[in-house]
Amino acid sequence: MLALIQRVSEAAVRIDGETVGExxxxxxxxxxxxRGDADxxxxxxxxxxxxxRCFADEAGRMNRSVQDVAGGLLVVSQFTLAADTASxxxxxxxxxxxPDDGRRLYEAFVERLRSSHGPVAAGRFGADMKVSLVNDGPVTLWLRSPAREAARAA
Structure with missing residues (x-):
C-alpha cells in the first residue's frame, strides 16, 4: 500500500458535478x-x-497529527500511484x-479510518473524479506500508 498525502486547508471530490466528499x-x-497487499x-x-505528525505545534514545528488537530480526512483511490515509469x-x-482487490482494500481502509477517526470523506473507487484542494504549506508526503518500506530498503 502506498499513499500520497497532502495537508490541506480544504479539499473536495466531485463525480458528475456532484460533491461526494469534502x-x-x-x-x-x-x-x-x-499487488500482494493484504488486509x-x-x-x-x-x-x-x-x-x-505533519501539522504545526505552537512553535511552528510539525509535531501534531490529524487526530491531534481534529482534522478531516478525504480518501481518494488512485491506482496510478503504482505506475512504473522506468522505461x-x-x-x-x-x-x-x-481491480477487485484494489476496491476491497480501499473500502476496508476507509472503514478502518472511519472507525477510529471523526470526519472521514471518500471518493468512489473506479469513478472519474474531479479533486480540488488548497494545499497547506505546501506539505506533501509519501506513506508506504511497512512491508513495502522493508522491501525498498533491502
Missing amino acids: IGRGLLVFFCAE ADLDRFAERLLKL GNRPGFSGAAA
Whole structure:
C-alpha cells in the first residue's frame, strides 16, 4: 500500500458535478493498493496515517497529527500511484492491485479510518473524479506500508 498525502486547508471530490466528499482542514489521501497487499496491513497503515505528525505545534514545528488537530480526512483511490515509469513513455500499472482487490482494500481502509477517526470523506473507487484542494504549506508526503518500506530498503 502506498499513499500520497497532502495537508490541506480544504479539499473536495466531485463525480458528475456532484460533491461526494469534502473536508476543511485536514489531509487529502490518495490511496493505492499494490499487488500482494493484504488486509493484515490495513490496521497498521491506518494507524501510521492517523499518527503522522505533519501539522504545526505552537512553535511552528510539525509535531501534531490529524487526530491531534481534529482534522478531516478525504480518501481518494488512485491506482496510478503504482505506475512504473522506468522505461518508455507510457506508464505501466502491473504493480497495482487487481481491480477487485484494489476496491476491497480501499473500502476496508476507509472503514478502518472511519472507525477510529471523526470526519472521514471518500471518493468512489473506479469513478472519474474531479479533486480540488488548497494545499497547506505546501506539505506533501509519501506513506508506504511497512512491508513495502522493508522491501525498498533491502
